[in-house]
Amino acid sequence: xxxxxxxxxxxxxxxxxxxxxxxxxxxxxxxxxxxxxxxxxxxxxxxxxxxxxxxxxxxxxxxxxxxxxxxxxxxxxxxxxxxxxxxxxxxxxxxxxxxxxxxxxxxxxxxxxxxxxxxxxxxxxxxxxxxxxxxxxxxxxxxxxxxxxxxxxxxxxxxxxxxxxxxxxxxxxxxxxxxxxxxxxxxxxxxxxxxxxxxxxxxxxxxxxxxxxxxxxxxxxxxxxxxxxxxxxxxxxxxxxxxxxxxxxxxxxxxxxxxxxxxxxxxxxxxxxxxxxxxxxxxxxxxxxxxxxxxxxxxxxxxxxxxxxxxxxxxxxxxxxxxxxxxxxxxxxxxxxxxxxxxxxxxxxxxxxxxxxxxxxxxxxxxxxxxxxxxxxxxxxxxxxxxxxxxxxxxxxxxxxxxxxxxxxxxxxxxxxxxxxxxxxxxxxxxxxxxxxxxxxxxxxxxxxxxxxxxxxxxxxxxxxxxxxxxxxxxxxxxxxxxxxxxxxxxxxxxxxxxxxxxxxxxxxxxxxxxxxxxxxxxxxxxxxxxxxxxxxxxxxxxxxxxxxxxxxxxxxxxxxxxxxxxxxxxxxxxxxxxxxxxxxxxxxxxxxxxxxxxxxxxxxxxxxxxxxxxxxxxxxxxxxxxxxxxxxxxxxxxxxxxxxxxxxxxxxxxxxxxxxxxxxxxxxxxxxxxxxxxxxxxxxxxxxxxxxxxxxxxxxxxxxxxxxxxxxxxxxxxxxxx
Ligand code: DGJ
Numbered sequence: 199x200x201x202x203x204x205x206x207x208x209x210x211x212x213x214x215x216x217x218x219x220x221x222x223x224x225x226x227x228x229x230x231x232x233x234x235x236x237x238x239x240x241x242x243x244x245x246x247x248x249x250x251x252x253x254x255x256x257x258x259x260x261x262x263x264x265x266x267x268x269x270x271x272x273x274x275x276x277x278x279x280x281x282x283x284x285x286x287x288x289x290x291x292x293x294x295x296x297x298x299x300x301x302x303x304x305x306x307x308x309x310x311x312x313x314x315x316x317x318x319x320x321x322x323x324x325x326x327x328x329x330x331x332x333x334x335x336x337x338x339x340x341x342x343x344x345x346x347x348x349x350x351x352x353x354x355x356x357x358x359x360x361x362x363x364x365x366x367x368x369x370x371x372x373x374x375x376x377x378x379x380x381x382x383x384x385x386x387x388x389x390x391x392x393x394x395x396x397x398x399x400x401x402x403x404x405x406x407x408x409x410x411x412x413x414x415x416x417x418x419x420x421x422x423x424x425x426x427x428x429x430x431x432x433x434x435x436x437x438x439x440x441x442x443x444x445x446x447x448x449x450x451x452x453x454x455x456x457x458x459x460x461x462x463x464x465x466x467x468x469x470x471x472x473x474x475x476x477x478x479x480x481x482x483x484x485x486x487x488x489x490x491x492x493x494x495x496x497x498x499x500x501x502x503x504x505x506x507x508x509x510x511x512x513x514x515x516x517x518x519x520x521x522x523x524x525x526x527x528x529x530x531x532x533x534x535x536x537x538x539x540x541x542x543x544x545x546x547x548x549x550x551x552x553x554x555x556x557x558x559x560x561x562x563x564x565x566x567x568x569x570x571x572x573x574x575x576x577x578x579x580x581x582x583x584x585x586x587x588x589x590x591x592x593x594x595x596x597x598x599x600x601x602x603x604x605x606x607x608x609x610x611x612x613x614x615x616x617x618x619x620x621x622x623x624x625x626x627x628x629x630x631x632x633x634x635x636x637x638x639x640x641x642x643x644x645x646x647x648x649x650x651x652x653x654x655x656x657x658x659x660x661x662x663x664x665x666x667x668x669x670x671x672x673x674x675x676x677x678x679x680x681x682x683x684x685x686x687x688x689x690x691x692x693x694x695x696x697x698x699x700x701x702x703x704x705x706x707x708x709x710x711x712x713x714x715x716x717x718x719x720x721x722x723x724x725x726x727x728x729x730x731x732x733x734x735x736x737x738x739x740x741x742x743x744x745x746x747x748x749x750x751x752x753x754x755x756x757x758x759x760x761x762x763x764x765x766x767x768x769x770x771x772x773x774x775x776x777x778x779x780x781x782x783x784x785x786x787x788x789x790x791x792x793x794x795x796x797x798x799x800x801x802x803x804x805x806x807x808x809x810x811x812x813x814x815x816x817x818x819x820x821x822x823x824x825x826x827x828x829x830x831x832x833x834x835x836x837x838x839x840x841x842x843x844x845x846x847x848x849x850x851x852x853x854x855x856x857x858x859x860x861x862x863x864x865x866x867x868x869x870x871x872x873x874x875x876x877x878x879x880x881x882x883x884x885x886x887x888x889x890x891x892x893x894x895x896x897x898x899x900x901x902x903x904x905x906x907x908x909x910x911x912x913x914x915x916x917x918x919x920x921x
Pocket of ligand 1: 530560561672674721722723741742
């Protein structure tokens with residue numbers, strides 16, 4: 199385990215989870231309550247006494263219980279904030295009094311039943327502490343699970359709740375983490391957005407109030423991401439203390455930073471309590487999703503790099519995790535629904551000629567789908583468009599030397615479909631209520647096993663038969679009437695979470711059955727960009743907004759939590775279909791290279807000069823792929839703050855560096871502008887491709903000027919190699 203370790207002091211009732219860069223210190227008080235005394239920078243294990251007294255400064259009107267830095271706050275006995283766990287008890291009250299009962303410490307990390315979670319590949323990669331708490335009166339047992347990783351500066355935390363009593367309970371709030379932080383002189387950071395403008399960082403001061411971000415949509419959503427951080431007011435991208443949390447989950451969630459009347463902050467994240475209640479019969483257990491917690495004193499980049507490393511290597515899984523991702527072409531913006539096999543093959547030939555490796559056929563290949571008004575659920579090829587079927591097309595693509603990928607939207611059903619006509623009760627709906635449509639579609643009720651099995655079989659039969667190497671798994675609307683025909687009235691608030699568990703079962707089954715297929719998730723662009731889906735599909739379509747200028751912000755914001763290797767990024771046509779803006783081919787390529795690179799345009803309509811540029815871009819990407827996918831990504835200059843954006847990728851061995859700078863609008867008589875690089879060896883020499891040499895010290899202290907042309911939306915890429 200190297201320098202990450204969990205110390206247990208049974209005599210003092212103390213648990214010290216010490217990561218490489220953080221300490222997380224838990225202490226029992228004299229009444230057996232579990233308190234959190236410190237989550238922050240790493241401190242020596244020998245120096246934990248007296249921490250509790252720090253919380254006792256000042257007098258208060260409040261009860262003692264509510265003043266304590268509780269690790270698992272529960273309602274009813276003097277804690278007035280959002281409880282991390284609450285239940286309606288058999289006698290109708292909602293009082294929970296949890297007492298510590300014991301602990302186990304194990305090597306490695308157990309999986310979470312039915313849920314995605316971070317993982318290890320061998321037991322020596324992590325240690326897991328499980329703390330058992332109990333309300334004896336109710337027979338309610340709680341297991342808090344904490345994992346410290348040897349190689350990642352992330353703490354994983356989740357909770358399992360067991361009804362060991364004799365009567366049924368109803369859980370009404372089950373958060374994954376709820377951590378008290380000393381003080382409140384912080385800013386809050388979250389990722390806000392909407393369709394086409396996902397994950398824009400928003401930083402606001404914390405007040406004595408509850409600041410919450412949430413989704414009730416049955417999807418993590420475009421509007422808020424399941425992420426929230428607090429940071430010192432002086433913290434920047436490069437320095438200062440930051441505490442961040444994200445959730446390994448893809449449905450409705452709540453994340454909160456609450457400042458109490460003692461001037462302390464509580465950070466919480468988990469299932470949205472309004473959207474998930476759970477009946478717990480005697481003998482049953484409920485497992486929450488996992489929260490990932492990062493503390494960094496290296497500013498926002500420090501936090502992001504810790505998330506990136508874990509997400510890329512111990513949340514994403516499978517055959518494609520570490521493999522070079524293929525350069526792709528997707529026909530959506532090139533043809534929309536209007537394609538023939540001949541047209542697709544013509545695009546594919548051009549794509550093959552410029553070095554593309556994967557052709558992806560998007561929406562419109564099945565049923566009678568020539569618009570978005572029909573056929574979802576009928577995953578049978580449209581022979582008018584593709585006379586040789588999907589098999590025929592994939593063979594031709596393979597014949598061209600390309601991998602072949604296919605779009606599905608398996609969670610949906612069109613009212614105008616054979617599936618809906620055969621099974622009108624298979625969608626989410628409430629009896630006697632209108633079935634609200636969005637994009638002319640309804641959502642299949644994946645809380646039902648028969649519906650899950652149908653989806654598995656429908657997708658699997660195409661993959662088995664037709665030679666498909668890649669799947670784009672789309673999902674284009676949020677839940678309405680989130681109720682299920684199979685659940686009793688008192689279980690209806692379980693529907694959303696049961697849906698997610700059903701979706702995860704479907705994805706687990708399909709990804710296990712087709713381990714070499716590369717899956718990419720999508721939800722109207724980036725409406726479900728979260729660690730839950732990254733566990734099954736190692737890349738996500740970042741946004742339907744493919745405008746290079748807009749993408750600077752979207753990709754910058756997304757990188758606050760997610761690694762570039764998780765972000766789909768395509769070069770599309772100009773004028774851009776979302777904004778009408780025109781940016782050069784070079785700019786579009788240089789923005790798209792900071793993600794999983796692809797094209798999304800009709801290559802047959804490109805002039806030769808742009809095809810040549812495209813070929814050069816593909817060549818460059820291929821030679822940089824390891825650094826782009828696995829290197830350390832650092833944000834250098836924010837497109838939210840000015841006219842420029844810049845970032846860098848540094849290969850894992852520190853030898854290759856890619857510096858990328860972008861100018862949005864040309865200014866006359868501009869101020870001189872230099873950008874400092876980061877993380878280099880000051881004494882080492884870094885050489886550019888045209889033979890110029892710089893010391894690491896100079897690149898970091900003096901920086902690089904950016905020679906940008908007199909052109910709006912221009913870019914500058916510099917490749918350096920340590921000699
Ligand atoms: C929404 C996706 O984000 C697009 O890329 C495209 O696949 C369409 N759906 C197809 O309907």
